[in-house]
Amino acid sequence: MFSKILIANRGEIACRVIKTARRMGIATVAVFSDADAKSLHVAVADEAVHIGGSASADSYLSIERILDACKRTGAEAVHPGYGFLSERAAFCEALEAEGIAFIGPAPKAIHVMGDKIESKRFASTAGVNVVPGSEGTVEDADHAHAIAAGIGYPVMIKASAGGGGKGMRVAYDETEVRDGFERARSEARSSFGDERVFIEKFVLEPRHIEIQVLADTHGNVIHLGERECSIQRRNQKVVEEAPSPFLDAKTRAEMGAQAVALAKAVDYRSAGTVEFIVDRDRDFYFLEMNTRLQVEHPVTELVTGVDLVEQMIRVANGEELSIAQGDIRANGWAVESRVYAEDPFRGFLPSIGRLTRYRPPEEGPRGDAFVRNDTGVFEGAEISRFYDPMIAKLCTWAGTREAAIDAMGEALDSFVIDGINHNIPFLAALMRHPRWREGRLTTAFIPEEYPEGFVAPEADEDEATVIAIVALTAELVRKDRLDRFNDRVAPHPGQLRRDWVVRVGDRYLPLAVEGGTPGSPLDLTIGREDGERMHVATQWRPGEAVWRGRIGERAVAAQLRPVPNGLRIDWQGLSANVRVYTPRLAELDRLMPEKAASDTSRMLLCPMPGLLVSLAVEEGQEIKAGETLAVVEAMKMENVLKAERDVTIEKVLAAPGDSLAVDAVIMEFA
Structure with missing residues (x-):
C-alpha cells in the first residue's frame, strides 16, 4: 500500500x-x-x-x-x-x-470519455443509448441553428470539455440558440481553455439519473446502483439522492448493465459515473461518463456502505476488488444537499466574504437517522471569488425516503452560517415542498416551481404560532436571567407573566402562558386566542444560535438572530422578524409608521460581487426590455444582466475589467 x-x-x-x-x-x-x-x-x-x-x-x-x-x-x-x-x-x-x-482511470478512458463529442460516439458503438444531436463540433452560430432546426427545438448547447454546469445553455428558438452558442463557447473557453461546443436534443420532462461504477485492473467491473440528481439550477446539481424514487427494477437493471458495458469497453479502472437522461416513459439516454469521483458520491456510500475513496486507492495500488455485484445492496435512503455561498433571494447569485459564524449540525446518529457533513471550511474562513461557491455537502440517511427528507430538514434548520449569503433557506423550503416529497421531479423543477425566483414562503397560522412560541420562550428565558441579575434592585417576581402578544411579520398573535417556572429549562403550556393549548419544553439558553425543543407533538429546531427590538427566526425555509410585546406595547406598535424602502428603479445594480466582463450599451442609448445591458462574471459563471423594461441609458458608472461589489451601481437610467 x-x-x-x-x-x-x-x-x-x-x-x-x-x-x-x-x-x-x-x-x-x-x-x-x-x-x-x-x-x-x-x-x-x-x-x-x-x-x-x-x-x-x-x-x-x-x-x-x-x-x-x-x-x-x-x-x-x-x-x-x-x-x-x-x-x-x-x-x-x-x-x-x-x-x-x-x-483514477487510465489515460485512454479519460481521453475518450472526457470529450463529450467523442464519448457519445464511443458509447453508441458500445451499444449504449444516446441522444440525437450533432456528430461533431459546432463551428459557428449559423451551424448551431442549422443543427437545431434539423433535430428540432428545444436543444441543449454543451461545452465538449465541460462539467459542473459550465458552458451549457438550453435554447427554444433561433435567437436563443445563437445567443446560447456564444455564451456557452465563452464560458467553455474561460473555464476549460477549450471553446468547442456541441448540440443535442433536449429531452422533455427529463430526469438526471446516474450509475456509479467501480472497476479494477483485473477485469472486474460492478455498479453500485443509481443516484438521482434532477434538482438542478443552471445545469448545476443542487440536491441528490440514492436510490431514485422513479426507477423500477427493470430500468435500474438495464441502466446498470449499459453502464458496466461502457466501462468494460473503455477498459475502465477506478470509480466512475455513467450519467443518463431519463424521460417520463423511463426511456434513458447516455449523457456522459465522468471519469472521476462525483460530488454526490456520499449518498451512494451511505446506502451501500462502500467507501469509494478507499476503493479508488486500492485499485490504484493494483488490488483486486474485494466486492462483487451480488454483494451490493441498497440499504435505506440518502439525500445530499449542496450548501452554496449564494443568495437564493436574488436569483441564486454568488456570495463571497468571511464566515463570521459556521456551526454545522453534529455528525453521526440522530434518532433512527444519520447525519454526515463533508466540508472544507471553518468559522472565520473566507469564501473566495476564485473557486466554486460550495460550502458543504450535507447528507442524511434513514430507512425510508420520507424519513431521510425529514432528517435533512431538521439538519438544515440546525445549520448556522453567518457572514455571507447562502442557499439554506431554499434547501429547507425544498424539503417541505409537496412535489419534491412525492418524487415528481424533472431537471426543470426549480424554474418550474420558482419561475420568478425563490421567495421565502409565507407562514400559515399554525407555522406563525410555532415561530411566535419560539420567540416568546426565548424572551421568557432572557427576561428571567435579567430579572435575576437585577434582583438586588427589585425582587425577582418568581413567576412568569401570563399575557403576551407576539408580532410575526405583520401578524399580531396573542399568547397566554400557563404554569411553568422561570429559568431554563422551560416546561410550560401556552394557549392561543382560539383556545388551543400546547405543551412546550426547551432547554434553550441565551446566546445559543439554535432553539431546540418540542411544541405540542412537533420537534422544532429554529435559528435565532438578534434584530433591533426583536429576533429574526428561520425555520423550515420560513423567515420572520419577530417581536414580543405586552398587550399595551402591541397596541402602540400598531401605530408606528413603516419606513419606505429606497428607490433603485432607475439604476442597474451589480447583483453579486464579480468582474464586469462587458458593457453592451452606452450613454444616451435607448434599450428595449429584454436586451442585454452588461455581463458580470462570478466564480467562473457569466451572468447576463438584461433590461427589465424600455429605458434610456443616462449614465454609465463602471467599465469592463472593474471588480464590483454587490449592489454597486453599474449604470443609471433616464
Missing part, C-alpha cells in the same frame, strides 16, 4: 480524501494557492505545499507545479478529487512518466 499520497485539489473534497487516507494509515500532502493558504485542507493534511497564485491556472491547473510538489514530498500517488486536473489525460500521463500512481 502507498505510504504517502498527494491530493491535487482543495476544499471539501481534499478534506474528504484525507479522512479516508488517514483511516488507512496513509500520510497525506495538501497543495494550496495564495488564496487557500489558511484553508482547512491545508490544516488537516500531514504536509502542505504552496503551488502558486490564487487563479486556478497558476496553481491547481498547473501540472508542472503538482509534479514538483510530488517530487519534493516523496508522494507515491495522487488523488485528483473532482474538477481541476481530475479529467486531464495529460496529467495522468505526466504522473505515470515520473513513476507516480494516478488514483
Whole structure:
C-alpha cells in the first residue's frame, strides 16, 4: 500500500480524501494557492505545499507545479478529487512518466470519455443509448441553428470539455440558440481553455439519473446502483439522492448493465459515473461518463456502505476488488444537499466574504437517522471569488425516503452560517415542498416551481404560532436571567407573566402562558386566542444560535438572530422578524409608521460581487426590455444582466475589467 499520497485539489473534497487516507494509515500532502493558504485542507493534511497564485491556472491547473510538489514530498500517488486536473489525460500521463500512481482511470478512458463529442460516439458503438444531436463540433452560430432546426427545438448547447454546469445553455428558438452558442463557447473557453461546443436534443420532462461504477485492473467491473440528481439550477446539481424514487427494477437493471458495458469497453479502472437522461416513459439516454469521483458520491456510500475513496486507492495500488455485484445492496435512503455561498433571494447569485459564524449540525446518529457533513471550511474562513461557491455537502440517511427528507430538514434548520449569503433557506423550503416529497421531479423543477425566483414562503397560522412560541420562550428565558441579575434592585417576581402578544411579520398573535417556572429549562403550556393549548419544553439558553425543543407533538429546531427590538427566526425555509410585546406595547406598535424602502428603479445594480466582463450599451442609448445591458462574471459563471423594461441609458458608472461589489451601481437610467 502507498505510504504517502498527494491530493491535487482543495476544499471539501481534499478534506474528504484525507479522512479516508488517514483511516488507512496513509500520510497525506495538501497543495494550496495564495488564496487557500489558511484553508482547512491545508490544516488537516500531514504536509502542505504552496503551488502558486490564487487563479486556478497558476496553481491547481498547473501540472508542472503538482509534479514538483510530488517530487519534493516523496508522494507515491495522487488523488485528483473532482474538477481541476481530475479529467486531464495529460496529467495522468505526466504522473505515470515520473513513476507516480494516478488514483483514477487510465489515460485512454479519460481521453475518450472526457470529450463529450467523442464519448457519445464511443458509447453508441458500445451499444449504449444516446441522444440525437450533432456528430461533431459546432463551428459557428449559423451551424448551431442549422443543427437545431434539423433535430428540432428545444436543444441543449454543451461545452465538449465541460462539467459542473459550465458552458451549457438550453435554447427554444433561433435567437436563443445563437445567443446560447456564444455564451456557452465563452464560458467553455474561460473555464476549460477549450471553446468547442456541441448540440443535442433536449429531452422533455427529463430526469438526471446516474450509475456509479467501480472497476479494477483485473477485469472486474460492478455498479453500485443509481443516484438521482434532477434538482438542478443552471445545469448545476443542487440536491441528490440514492436510490431514485422513479426507477423500477427493470430500468435500474438495464441502466446498470449499459453502464458496466461502457466501462468494460473503455477498459475502465477506478470509480466512475455513467450519467443518463431519463424521460417520463423511463426511456434513458447516455449523457456522459465522468471519469472521476462525483460530488454526490456520499449518498451512494451511505446506502451501500462502500467507501469509494478507499476503493479508488486500492485499485490504484493494483488490488483486486474485494466486492462483487451480488454483494451490493441498497440499504435505506440518502439525500445530499449542496450548501452554496449564494443568495437564493436574488436569483441564486454568488456570495463571497468571511464566515463570521459556521456551526454545522453534529455528525453521526440522530434518532433512527444519520447525519454526515463533508466540508472544507471553518468559522472565520473566507469564501473566495476564485473557486466554486460550495460550502458543504450535507447528507442524511434513514430507512425510508420520507424519513431521510425529514432528517435533512431538521439538519438544515440546525445549520448556522453567518457572514455571507447562502442557499439554506431554499434547501429547507425544498424539503417541505409537496412535489419534491412525492418524487415528481424533472431537471426543470426549480424554474418550474420558482419561475420568478425563490421567495421565502409565507407562514400559515399554525407555522406563525410555532415561530411566535419560539420567540416568546426565548424572551421568557432572557427576561428571567435579567430579572435575576437585577434582583438586588427589585425582587425577582418568581413567576412568569401570563399575557403576551407576539408580532410575526405583520401578524399580531396573542399568547397566554400557563404554569411553568422561570429559568431554563422551560416546561410550560401556552394557549392561543382560539383556545388551543400546547405543551412546550426547551432547554434553550441565551446566546445559543439554535432553539431546540418540542411544541405540542412537533420537534422544532429554529435559528435565532438578534434584530433591533426583536429576533429574526428561520425555520423550515420560513423567515420572520419577530417581536414580543405586552398587550399595551402591541397596541402602540400598531401605530408606528413603516419606513419606505429606497428607490433603485432607475439604476442597474451589480447583483453579486464579480468582474464586469462587458458593457453592451452606452450613454444616451435607448434599450428595449429584454436586451442585454452588461455581463458580470462570478466564480467562473457569466451572468447576463438584461433590461427589465424600455429605458434610456443616462449614465454609465463602471467599465469592463472593474471588480464590483454587490449592489454597486453599474449604470443609471433616464
